[in-house]
Amino acid sequence: MTHILAIDTSSAWCSVALSLNDAAPIVRHQKVSAGASQLLLPWIQELLSEASIELADLDGIAIGVGPGAFTGVRLGVAAVQGLATAARLPVHPVASLDAIASQLVQTSAFIASGAQSFVIAVDARMEEVYWASYRVGITRLPARQGDIHLTAPEGVELTQIDFVAGSAIAEFGDRLFASTPRILAGTHLDSTIGVNALGVLTCAQDMWSKGMQEDVHLLEPLYIRNKVALTSIERSLQHG
Template sequence: MANILAIDTSSAWCSVALSLEGQAVQFRHEAVTVGASQLLLPWIESLLSDAKSSLTDLDAIAVGIGPGAFTGVRLGVAAVQGLAVSQNIPVVPVCSLDAIAAQLLESAVFKSSHPQRLMIAIDARMEEVYWASYDIQEKRLPSRIGDIHLTKPEDLNLEGVQLLAGSALNAYNQSLPQFIGPIDPDVSISALGILKCAQQSLQDGAHCEVRQLEPLYVRDKVAFTTAEREEGKK
């Protein structure tokens, strides 16, 4: 088993997990009101100290690269860049929706419904939703079908989906297409999902050098000129 530090700051939570061979996974996950910038590095130092370990013992550092909160994603990526460069540690970038899909496997809703295809849909703000569909594979994490989409809530393509999960269900309950099937509106991203994805990626030989690490921006533009806003109303 690889020694992995996993972090995520792409949401309103600061989340860190440490998996070392022969030890139970250490995990810290708390909502942050101002930001994770003052918590992240002290948490990492504390987890490594408690495990009587250091960065030099790590085989990889995994990080959530989004989509998610712009500032949070950049914070996580920058922190991992600094840590990885200092010790020349490989990094594993993990998509937020992939991590949520991995966590969903442990939920009671998933275990009771046994879906063959699921969708993760999360609130992207600005009356939009990030979403992706996944096939379920035996003894592996869910496999994403195609790209991550950014659409209006009503434009989700639910064809073939047997389980729908994510924060969009609460945020846009009245706007989503009708779905008759099990749902999990409460599952959200954490470093445990990042860790699960990183473990599989390393088993598959998939990681990258720190210089290749960058945020995943599905939304290309978050600010519009007055003319663009008026054009959008037409």
């Protein structure tokens, strides 16, 4: 089995996971806000030491490339660029919503729901939502239907969707379901699930099995939004 190190710092959590042959992955996952830069490299060294392997023994490094917090995404990508270059390792860039989707389909609530189509919707700040639609297929991972979108909460397309998950549910509530209030009456919601290195690892293992490794020199963040902050005028209008 492959040894893949997975990293995600695209949210308020610092998250690192390492696959270990047939054993369960070892994980560090902690809410740190702005402290990920102090924990990331020590955690990586801890996991490698616990597995009794060196960085060069890895088959690749997976990284959550966003969309997400601008500074966090840059931190994770920069760290992987340095590590993979030094050890001459391929990389596996994973979109944060794809990582969340891979985790969601393994939860007992999702399995019990029998859902076949679902949406991951994540708070993108600035009164917007990152979202994407997925379908459960015959393979281990769900298939994303098209691109990751950035819209107002009311712009999330939920027609013929069986399940909705992500932080946008708690952040925007009724606004998210304005066009499809029937979903609110059901139980097929998960507002707490977020991106985790385990989800990144799951996606990366699938990519590795398909020969989808990437040269580290091609690695870059996934930016859905070009603008990362509101101007003072825009903020005043928003709250006025």
